[in-house]
Every structure is written in structure tokens, then in C-alpha cells.
Amino acid sequence: MDNPITKDMGRAILAQELICTRRLRFEYQRKQRDPVVALNGIDLTVHAGEFLVIIGPNGSGKSTLLKHFNALLVPTSGDILVDRLSTAEERNHWYIRQRCGMVFENPDNQIVASTVEEDVAFGLENLGIPAVEIRRRVKEALAMVGMEKFSQHAPHLLSGGQKQCVAIAGILAMRPVCLLLDEPTAMLDPCGKKEVSRIVKKINREEKITVIWATHFMEEAVTADRVVVLSEGRIAMEGSPQEIFANPEELHALKLEGPPIAELVWQLRTEGMALPPGILTVDELVSVLC
């Protein structure tokens, strides 16, 4: 890590713009009625290697935006470039979807095969990759999510958190540059939530894969590089977790609330307790208090 060359390279990767949107607008068309405006002028740049969390109330446009990042949806107007390619060109879609893979909320809707190994190999088989290479990549992807031991297991007998890890491995086997996660922990129990968060953070750090994570759980935003808050199809706030969660009142006005510890610290500060700003987790508060 101390090698100046690798250090600089790391910085060079971070400076790269992976996804860039300009005045992105999207309308859902409805029969015989006015269209619904889901996204209304989004200007956002996502840098390669970044861990970006998107929060916002139900219906604010999180899922719609995420679906633009791998060309599942294309803008009604405005532009989006993914890895310098426009999603407006249909011939780019195939490439873009290999570069940016999506994991959805419900793990049961994403599993297609009868063993973990086959499930992770599914995408690669469709690309016509040689069997030897597939085997290598499946093994590598399962190792990244800590599921090597389960390669022969039946996916439907795994826990929810393990199923999500298998879904993530299926994307990783495609060697993407970016992982899109749409409320990946919404249906998981507390341990499953923690496990998926830990694995995704590790992948971001060690494999330098860009992560864009949409969630309703503010605890999952506290370690992000950057947080984007959506409200009614627009970017309402943008900044580091410390900046975003510094003032819960602003969040409350957007029908959101901060992580429990951030809310507590804010109340204690207003009651005159001398706590430094920027405390978001139990660990941070404990080390300040004792």
C-alpha cells in the first residue's frame, strides 16, 4: 500500500467518471392518463471505485434511477453515460449490462438454478465462455462473498442473507466494474443484513468495484463515501454521511430520519451536552463518552 505508484493509481481510478447523468428526466407512461414524472432533472456523477448510497422516501425515484445505470430504463429526456457510452444507443446495452450488474430486493426472485455453483455460472454460460474459465470465475466469485463451501448446496435451502450473497456472486462472476444494489437487505434478518453489508464493503475496498446502494436503512449509509438523497425525483441533498446526517430536521422535512445514533446525538447536543459533530455509530459514541 505504501508504494507511491499503486497509491497514485488508486487515486487515478477514483478520479474517473464511471456514470454521468445530465438533466436526466424519466416519465412512466400510462394509458389514457398523464404520465408520472419519476425523475426530474438528475445531474449526478459517480466515480469509479466509489461507495455511493442513495436514500429517499418510497416513490422518490431510487429504483428508477438505479435502473438507468444499467440501461434497464432509458431517459425520456436528458443524457446518461455509463463508462462513456450512452444508454440511448441500444447497441451499447449489452456491454453496459455486463459492466454494471444489478441485485434486487427479493433474493427468491433472482435464483434460477438448482445448485449454488450453477446459479453463479448462469450469466457466464449465456456469454458462451469456455467451461474451464467459467469454473475459475465461479470459484473466484464465491470466494469473494465467502460462499465457497456452499457451491454444491441447493440455493433455496440457504438463509436470506446467503441467497443475496449468491446473487451478488452471480454478478461478480461477470467481472463488472459496478454493482447496483436495490434495497438488498430489505427482506433479511438482522444478521443477514450485517453479513451482506460487510461483504459488499469488502468487495468495494478490495476489488475496487464501484457500489451504488439504494436503501431505507440509514445505518447502511454511515460508511458510504457519499450519500445522495432523492425526493420527488430530484436530488435534494448530497454529501458525506456526516454532512447528510448532521441535521435531522432537514431529513425529517424530506420524510426521512437519520440513523438512531445520529438522531440521539443531535438531541443531546441541543440539550447542551458537549459532543463533537459527525457521530453516527454506537462505536463512535462509546469512544467519545467513555
Added chain:
Amino acid sequence: MLIEVLDLSFVYMPGTPFEVKALRNVNMKIKSGQFVGIIGQTGSGKSTLIQHFNGLLQPSEGKVLVDGKEILRNSLALRYLRRRIVLLFQYPEHQLFEETVYEDIALGPKNLGLSGKEVDKRVWDAMRMVELDFSKYKDRPLFDLSGGEMRRVAIAGVLAMQPEVLILDEPAAGMDPEGRRAILGQIRRIHKEKGLTLILVSHNMDEVSRLADSLFVMYEGEIVLSGSPAVIFGGYSRLEQYGLTLPTMTELMHRLKERGCSVRTDVFTASEVRQELLALSRKGDCKSV
């Protein structure tokens, strides 16, 4: 209404290679008017258990008694029982099928053969409980509603049956913070105002610890712990072994105590913790003053 579970065991697909023992010797008692929380990791048997409370599943061994009477297969009493003990599944908005809000909520009461006036009254009252304005929402088409509004219509639909026991499986799953807060506030009010028994299945320890007065912890088909939230979350080393976590505020207090601060560990809400910490800082018992 008293629900008693005696030595209940349940096996899925018995006698096949896929046989799974989902419940093992479960014993529990739920008294009338209680607010009970059932917690446990995925696959611990929560959903299997609650489906026994109104006879959707029948025990492989043991029995379930309601007011002292055993729930039996195919009995007439079972039909009557399901009006009194109502179970709302996860994501209940997927089960709405009428055209308008009113029609969907009225479906149950109409099937009970009630008069139009009585149905009207029940729909109005159910909508009031979930904070949907009657005149504004009654004629709205269901497909026009947001997910959160549809969830509330689904809850109103079961309230209109005027059950004595309401079983909710993750009623706030997938909702934003404000939506969660609203739904849980409504559930608390329903319990208080209607005096019905509430059984809540949840993965959210912060919420369940604040709502329920009694908790059952399930692990691999067994009830491994039971008691008040204060009792359950007091002994936290055991909880991790069952795949659960502490409510955030309780975790904070445990961690402070480990570091030698004299704080209570049986607190769950931010306001209780705030009082504790302010008292602590007044005593000068922590670094920050």
C-alpha cells in the same frame, strides 16, 4: 381470547426426502389483550408457528387450544375461528383485488352478511384506524395508491372483520422511515383502542422492543427465550448465538456499561437513553461534559 400451544411439533413434507422439522416441542401461552412479539432469524419457524394460531396449518404433534378448545381440521368452528383470529401475511398489498378502497375493505364484512349500514360503519372505522380519510379515499382505485397506502388498506381490510386477535407478519417491511413510523403508530393505537390481542412477527429489534410487552425468541424451530423486552435484551450474549441483534439504544447502553459507566441496560427508546446520558454527564461520570 386465550391461545395455548402445547408440545407443538410440525414437519413439512413428512416421509419424503424433503422432510423438514420446522417446529419442535413448542409451548406458549398468549393471553387476551397482550401485545406479543415473535423474533428469530430467517427459517427459525416464526411463520410456521403463527399459521397454527388460526388453523392454516395443523400440528404434526401436540395441539393448539383457543379458549380451552382444540383447533381441529375441517370443523365448522374453524371457519368461525378465522373471523376472530386474523392473520395478515407479509406484503399484504399484493392480495388486494377489488377495484376501489371501499370495496376492498368492505369485502370481509359483506361476506359476514352484515347490513349495508353496518358495513359502512365498519369500513369508516377501519379507515380511521389506519389514518385514511374516508371521503377522500373511499372511491379511489387501488392501482392509483402508493405502496404505503395500499398496505394501510390491507390492514383496514382485516380490522373491518373486528377480530379479537390480529397477527401481523412484518407489517412495515419495505417501507420508508416515515411510513414505518406511521404504520407502527397505528398498530399501537389499534391495540390500545380496540383492546385486541396483537401478535407481531418482526426482524426489527428497535421496533419490536418498543411495541411488545412480551417476546418469544425462536431458534431452529424451538422457543429458546421468552419474557419482557427488558429480560430478553438484558442477556445479550445469548441473543447473538440465536442470530439476533440488540436494539440500537440497548446496544449502546451495554457497551457503555462494559466500559465501566453505570447505566441501565433495560432501555430501548432514544428518550430513555437521553435521560440516562444527561444524568451521566451531570455526575461527571463520562469524558464528555
